[in-house]
Amino acid sequence: MRNHCTIIYRVLSFCALYGGAFFLTLSVPALAAPGDLADVSSFNRLLDEPPEKLMQYSVTIANRNPEPIEQSAAAVYVLTQDEITRSGATSIPEALRLVPGMDVARVDAHTWAISSRGFNDVFANKLLVMIDGRTVYTPLFSGVFWDVQDTLMEDVDHIEVVRGPGATQWGANAVNGVINVVTKSATNTVGLLVSGGGGTEERDFGSVRYGLKLTDGVYMKAYAKWFDRDSSVFANDADSFDEWSMIRGGFRIDATKGNNNDFTLQGDAYSGQENEIYTIPTAAPPFAGFAKSIDNVAGANLLGRWNHDFGGDSHLTVQSYWDRTVRNNPVLSETRDTGDIDAQHTFKIGDRNELTWGAGFRSTHRDITRNSLNVTVLPDDKSHDLYSAFMQDQISITHDFKAILGTKFEHNDFTGFEIQPSARGEYSVRTNQTIWASVSRAVRTPSEAENDIRLNVAGIPPGAATIHGNPNMLAEALIAYEIGYRVTPIERLNLDLTAFYNSYTRLRSQDPFAPPFQTIAGNGLTGESYGGEAAVSVEAVPNVWRLRGGYSFLRMQIHRDSTGDQRTELMYEGSSPENQFFVHSSLDLPLNLKFDTTLRYVDRLRAVGIPSYVEVDARLAWQASKDLEVAVVGQNLIHDHHAEFAPTFIGTEQAEVERGVFGKLTFRY
């Protein structure tokens, strides 16, 4: 919450500055530069399409999905750049709300809990998240620090989301889903892009990207951005001291050399400040105190990729990256370096078999720069290595039926060898229907914290109820059964239905350890979950009105073995919504106006005491000229503020998400 005068001042000065500039633009046509924008966007993917597909593209309407969803036997959803932009989402976590079956909850201004198919938590640990193939979940807790997973939103080409296990290809942690954020190649971003704006929650933000052709076949782009976001509020309307700001910059070079070699080199660096109030244990009664902190986060990464085409459907990809993350806060500070190298080779044997195999090595090093009475992770200097190999065969049994068999072999420092096989089948019924089914195994290897943590909670004398890590933790294991059906019953209507049954064993529990109330991490829970997801898209009025929607249903049943605890059981059962749906409407209006609204419903979360809620986002954009777009976005319009999740393990504030409005100008040249 900010002083209203400040907000009004901010909005007015914003309007005056940009409004003034814009009307000058209208009145000075002599200065107008000719349109010379090399529109190579999404072109490379078009090249892989057969002529019958090319003939189906509508070339006057812009909001068409440039990439038909991959016909793979899994619950795949592809969120396009256009959908992200039109939703008004300003971050990757917020964009994920537009994916059917994703469970996105904002804990405070800079903290999200994100999962799919259950087990949501601030420390949710069953998703594999990648940005351009770089794994971004932290081995510290096997989850994702969503606050630092960002890029220029205009640079996101698409976000691929697989619900359900993807471990055969991607490895441990790809238990309940895989998210890959794919950014645009530098060949597709020639020219200048500048955007900026501000508002109530998104106080002010701006970005610049410039892309150019260096020489024949070599393109480069660089970007910089910052944002400054307002704090949330507590349930009682008081400011919750969680405002944050971040600056970030990066580059990407894409080169084509010779007949069949593509190279990519890319990197980012970022730095930010996040306010937070921690409730921490103290040594003396009442054993609890508040720590108001300005946390620092920073990081950098560098990735190189080489694609080689041997001809005859045989190609090789070799990729390597280095990634550093730095987090400093009063509870636990850490600097982590990760290095990874990975190779993958695909080739055909005869007409029917497409074989893919690969191998990888990853090493991660933690340097705990601050332990506290609240959280201790020891030893503070430690490295872990991961070796992996996988093999997959896609067999075209008939023209309509294909099977995909594969397995991953992995060796990690916690549990040794893990095998993660899967079998998938897909059958095409005529041209407009596909049925698929799969059985797969995935594991979630223990995190460093589960091995090495000691956690004291506030309000209890330190030591009395300490949660201990356990070096003997085993990997959580999942056997997943899935079926799916995709159909285009009539032109312009697409329907994608999936159902799953998941059987988990050795789920993490907090077992009794030592008197009086100390506990230790264990594998004392098992469970089943089942549910389904539906995704619909329909072009209700061609070239004018498009609707997308998603619905998901989930049931969880967790059971205690001899050791497991009820607290964790109830948490697993009640931390994800049973029912969830959203509808996104995209209208192309006359006068170059575009109007988008998103309505979403999220069921209650019993375990964290969050009631169900309905929220609405809206965006109105005006393409004022070829180069300039003006947009106004409203977020969470229904309530003044609403709660979406509650903190777990670490005593941070329970903040509520406020209504927000901002304006944005985007200039491309």
Add this chain to the structure above:
Amino acid sequence: MPYRSGMGWCVVPGRTSRLVRVTFHLVVSILFLFASSPTTFARDGAVTEIQIKCAFLYNFAKFVQWPPSRFSSPTSPLVVGVIGDNPFGDLLQQLQGKNIGGHPILIKQLDFDAIDEARSCHVLFINAKHNKAAYVVEQVRDANVLTITDEIDAFPSVGAVINLRKAEDKVHFEINVDAARRAELKINSSLLNLAKIVRDGRA
């Protein structure tokens, strides 16, 4: 545990960077002065007519078989020429080096008087109106060239092999089977099935 700062190597944005922001907003607004010129949208993620047509250029090459004598070796380049102004801009360079049946694509941009070079092309996109296009086609008539024209109304009388047409909001194409036979090109039947088939001088 002693506190060691790991932040020494990075810059932290703070409230003090307001000057930077104000400067940024000013720069942005000045840039807007140079923005304008009425609507033709080329937005990220949108598919344009030129993109589709350029993708077809590549696609056609995949579905056509040239007489073996047209390639000096199994890995010699497949030459794609554009005669006249290049309507595809930088897109064309994206095709460079792509592999079709072992032959890497080589892009050439030609003037109308470069007839010898035009005859050496495997695919020749002719960016010209009716008469001029017919002239170019005539010059490469017996050189096994896949000639492609763009939006020509009396296409059968020009004698080129393929003509690209935008109708409504979709891109279609016509194939002159007589011209294909003259050029000794084998066109895959799946491509023929998608095309509007024409013959010399007839629609």
